[in-house]
Amino acid sequence: MSEKIISVIGLDANPVIQIDQELCTGCLRCVAVCPVDAIEGAKGQPQTIRQDLCVACGQCVQICSAYASIFDEGIAPREQKMAERGLLSSVKEPLFAAYNSGDGLKVKAALSDSDLFTMVQCAPAVRVAIAEEFGLPLGSLTPGKMAAALRKLGFDRVYDTNFAADVTIMEEGSELIQRVTTGGTLPMFTSCCPAWVKYVEQTYPELLAHLSSCKSPQQMAGVLFKTYGAQVDKVAPEKIFSVSVMPCTCKKFECDRPEMNDSGYRDVDVVITTRELAQLIKDAGIDFLDLAEGKFDKALGNYTGAGTIFGVTGGVMEAALRTGYELITKEAIPDLNLNFVRGGEGIRKASVKVGDLTLKVAMVSGLKNAKVIMEQIKAGTADYHFVEVMCCPVGCVSGGGQPKVLLPSDKPTSYANRTASTYVHDANLPLRKSHDNPAVQKLYKAFLGEPLGHESHHLLHTQYVSRK
Amino acid sequence: MERLLPFVIADSEKCTGCRVCEIACHAYHHVVGKTIGTVIEPIVPKLYVQRNGRGAAPVQCHQCEGAPCAWACVPQAIYFDRGRVMVDTTRCDSCRDCIEACPFGAIQLVPDGETSLVGNKCDLCLGREQGPVCVAQCPSQALRLINPPKEKRTKNRQAAENGKYLVRK
Numbered sequence: 001m002s003e004k005i006i007s008v009i010g011l012d013a014n015p016v017i018q019i020d021q022e023l024c025t026g027c028l029r030c031v032a033v034c035p036v037d038a039i040e041g042a043k044g045q046p047q048t049i050r051q052d053l054c055v056a057c058g059q060c061v062q063i064c065s066a067y068a069s070i071f072d073e074g075i076a077p078r079e080q081k082m083a084e085r086g087l088l089s090s091v092k093e094p095l096f097a098a099y100n101s102g103d104g105l106k107v108k109a110a111l112s113d114s115d116l117f118t119m120v121q122c123a124p125a126v127r128v129a130i131a132e133e134f135g136l137p138l139g140s141l142t143p144g145k146m147a148a149a150l151r152k153l154g155f156d157r158v159y160d161t162n163f164a165a166d167v168t169i170m171e172e173g174s175e176l177i178q179r180v181t182t183g184g185t186l187p188m189f190t191s192c193c194p195a196w197v198k199y200v201e202q203t204y205p206e207l208l209a210h211l212s213s214c215k216s217p218q219q220m221a222g223v224l225f226k227t228y229g230a231q232v233d234k235v236a237p238e239k240i241f242s243v244s245v246m247p248c249t250c251k252k253f254e255c256d257r258p259e260m261n262d263s264g265y266r267d268v269d270v271v272i273t274t275r276e277l278a279q280l281i282k283d284a285g286i287d288f289l290d291l292a293e294g295k296f297d298k299a300l301g302n303y304t305g306a307g308t309i310f311g312v313t314g315g316v317m318e319a320a321l322r323t324g325y326e327l328i329t330k331e332a333i334p335d336l337n338l339n340f341v342r343g344g345e346g347i348r349k350a351s352v353k354v355g356d357l358t359l360k361v362a363m364v365s366g367l368k369n370a371k372v373i374m375e376q377i378k379a380g381t382a383d384y385h386f387v388e389v390m391c392c393p394v395g396c397v398s399g400g401g402q403p404k405v406l407l408p409s410d411k412p413t414s415y416a417n418r419t420a421s422t423y424v425h426d427a428n429l430p431l432r433k434s435h436d437n438p439a440v441q442k443l444y445k446a447f448l449g450e451p452l453g454h455e456s457h458h459l460l461h462t463q464y465v466s467r468k
Numbered sequence: 469m470e471r472l473l474p475f476v477i478a479d480s481e482k483c484t485g486c487r488v489c490e491i492a493c494h495a496y497h498h499v500v501g502k503t504i505g506t507v508i509e510p511i512v513p514k515l516y517v518q519r520n521g522r523g524a525a526p527v528q529c530h531q532c533e534g535a536p537c538a539w540a541c542v543p544q545a546i547y548f549d550r551g552r553v554m555v556d557t558t559r560c561d562s563c564r565d566c567i568e569a570c571p572f573g574a575i576q577l578v579p580d581g582e583t584s585l586v587g588n589k590c591d592l593c594l595g596r597e598q599g600p601v602c603v604a605q606c607p608s609q610a611l612r613l614i615n616p617p618k619e620k621r622t623k624n625r626q627a628a629e630n631g632k633y634l635v636r637k
Contacts, residue, residue, distance in 0.1 A: 025519060027486035044521065065488045070510045092508040133505035278505050403503035406495045407605055408488060410502055
């Protein structure tokens with residue numbers, strides 16, 4: 001594809017994650033979970049983030065327990081802190097030292113601007129966690145209520161990241177087959193996790209060719225909103241305001257990457273986290289628990305089980321194998337539930353017989369584990385075709401933007417429950433393989449042509465930059 | 469020796485000042501869900517993490533046998549219940565004599581609804597089968613529920629076994 005000049009913009013100018021120096025107690029719990037050792041400071045003293053190293057994953061935000069107490073003296077008033085953090089004035093929850101930038105106000109403003117045609121997408125991990133913010137048990141599965149809430153907030157189109165995940169499988173599956181059969185760069189790594197991408201850019205830029213050239217589902221959805229989506233609804237693309245709801249804080253960084261404008265506009269205008277969506281819903285006075293099941297708009301919102309399992313570690317791999325197997329062997333995969341790729345933290349390896357080919361794959365969660373594989377590549381000992389990497393402990397369901405559990409002892413339960421609900425949702429969906437998605441088939445037939453074709457290359461694939 | 473009441477104490481060498489104990493305490497005593505987003509009142513714990521630049525430790529009620537707070541309480545809102553000193557918030561009239569009386573600063577006056585302030589202090593998580601939630605949740609295991617008679621017996625045994633005190637030069 002043609003070379004674009006991509007500017008390198010880091011987090012220094014616009015940090016996503018910051019530590020409030022007034023609230024930080026220097027307990028160092030965040031230091032222990034930072035995957036890139038970006039947090040500095042003496043024990044017992046306020047910590048600071050090295051924005052050049054930070055990958056904005058938000059694990060520090062999730063673990064931080066240093067809150068602003070009404071009994072603390074000598075700290076700025078709550079209203080001031082809320083303004084600094086971009087929080088809606090109706091937010092009542094406690095504020096903590098480590099926090100992410102807030103964009104709820106921008107979404108609220110866009111929803112009340114009658115000139116704008118608002119389109120929203122939610123990540124797979126949002127629908128297995130958002131209900132927690134309304135008092136439901138950890139990991140409650142509520143896709144219908146999530147869609148209904150978005151409709152009630154006033155979004156013109158309730159689309160879904162899972163649709164774009166199905167599209168990602170079409171592109172990435174084809175790309176993998178191409179690399180394997182034509183001697184392309186292997187192993188190929190997934191590129192849907194923006195913290196992982198930034199990590200490769202700043203730590204192993206010489207290995208950037210190993211990353212899939214596919215954009216993340218968020219960014220694929222965004223660019224399709226303002227091109228295909230504009231056609232579907234006969235709306236001028238400059239009127240479309242593209243919102244993304246993510247379990248991830250790094251997605252705020254990803255949507256602002258300069259090159260993410262292949263639609264001719266900002267493909268994703270703003271990213272809010274699961275928590276921020278819950279805050280918007282409460283701010284609008286919507287009774288989430290009382291909502292009747294809503295629906296997604298089909299054109300860019302219909303999804304399969306393969307799309308929804310992107311939210312857990314091993315899910316992208318399983319989705320890719322369900323489609324890749326059929327693309328290569330022209331036969332249906334014998335069992336859709338690939339339990340051998342499912343699991344928890346760390347590095348999991350598998351060999352999959354796909355026709356004559358034995359595909360060697362690995363699923364990695366945690367950047368420190370990914371480093372192991374990168375070093376193997378440099379040493380020439382990496383023996384894989386395809387590797388899925390997710391920065392967060394059990395994948396996106398454990399992301400930096402997810403509801404933050406109150407008690408440390410509940411964290412493992414939240415991970416386990418959200419993961420289980422993801423697979424339950426997948427198992428109960430009518431369609432389980434990305435290539436079976438009629439909305440995806442229509443997208444290719446009417447608009448893209450074929451995977452890795454000219455339109456796909458222009459809109460759905462990207463380039464990376466060295467940040468070293 | 470029978471009535472020495474248990475209480476929670478912190479090891480300032482292990483405590484990092486993280487405040488998880490305060491959050492857990494609030495969560496146990498208030499109606500909240502499992503996540504921060506469900507907390508709509510300000511966090512009001514019954515133990516207070518102190519930091520002095522060298523270390524940290526929470527301070528909470530010692531469940532004093534002679535409870536100076538109970539003696540000082542004008543409307544007699546402070547009483548003993550199953551081995552712990554409790555506040556009957558319906559009787560509290562916010563006179564603050566308990567704050568003056570407590571040598572540890574373990575009792576606080578905190579908002580109770582919109583208009584009133586009432587006494588607030590550690591109740592050893594009365595009703596929680598596994599014991600105080602702060603002890604259970606501390607990420608550094610810095611908190612311990614002390615049972616004074618048992619503590620004394622353990623130390624007596626250790627001292628005898630170590631024989632340290634019998635060495636003369």
